[in-house]
Amino acid sequence: MKILKIITILVFTVILQGCIAILAGSTAVATKIAQDPRTLGTQIDDNLLKLRVTNELVKDQQIRKYTHIIVTAYQNKILLTGQSPKIELIKRAKLITSNISGIREIYNEIRNVKKVDFVTKIFDTWITTKIYVKLLTNNIIKLCKLKIITENNEVFVMGIVTQQEAESIVNLISHIRSIDSINTIFSIKNI
Incomplete structure (x- = not known):
């Protein structure tokens, strides 16, 4: 009987820990959604667009086999x-993307080089992490206003920022070693 009580307590403890993790995760997601300068509708549209574009691109066997594309x-x-x-696959990726409704602009930054290796992908992730940490510790901007992508030592930054924030972001990123170029796709908001 005593063993049954102990097992019951252990089971409930494990179950409740899962509930706490779900609650904490839900709170973090709700906070990010609330702080994002895009409307909730635009955030949903963006996620759906990303899925639709990715889905259409992977339907093309040559694109799936020979390219590495991040949407x-x-x-x-x-x-x-x-x-x-192959340049024709770069053009085809843009053409496939352009046939999807709801897209305002397409920035085709696929490079005509062989796919990067695993080590380069890890290093790109490291660069992106360094950028986020520098932005976070310098209090330049709320990170939820930005999307940062690093591909083969090239940094791409998207977001809704003021002119001053844009200049500060680029200045900060330019001081990080091993970055070949910084490409910005900002929507500049007036204060």
Whole structure:
């Protein structure tokens, strides 16, 4: 009987820990949604656009086999980054993307080079992490206003910012080593 009580307490403890994790995760998501300068509708549209573009691109067997393409959506703008060994596949990726409704602008930044290796992808993630940490510790801007993508040492930054924030962001990123270029797709808001 005593063992049954102990097992019951342990089971409930594990179950309640899961509930707390779900509650904490839900709170974090709600906070990010509330602080994002885009409307909730635009945030949903962006996520759906990203899924639709990605889905259409992977339907093309050559694109799926020979390229590495990252799709990023922000304010109904699509950023295509990555690598392709063939220029015609880069053009095809943009054409496929342009046939999807709801997209305001397409930025095709797919490079005509072979796909990057795993080590480069890890290093790109490290660069993006360094950027987020620098932005966070310098209090330049709320991170939820930005999307930052690093592909093969090239940094792409999307977001809704003031002119001063844009200049501060680029200045901060330019001091991080190993970055080949900084590409911005900002919507400049007036204060």
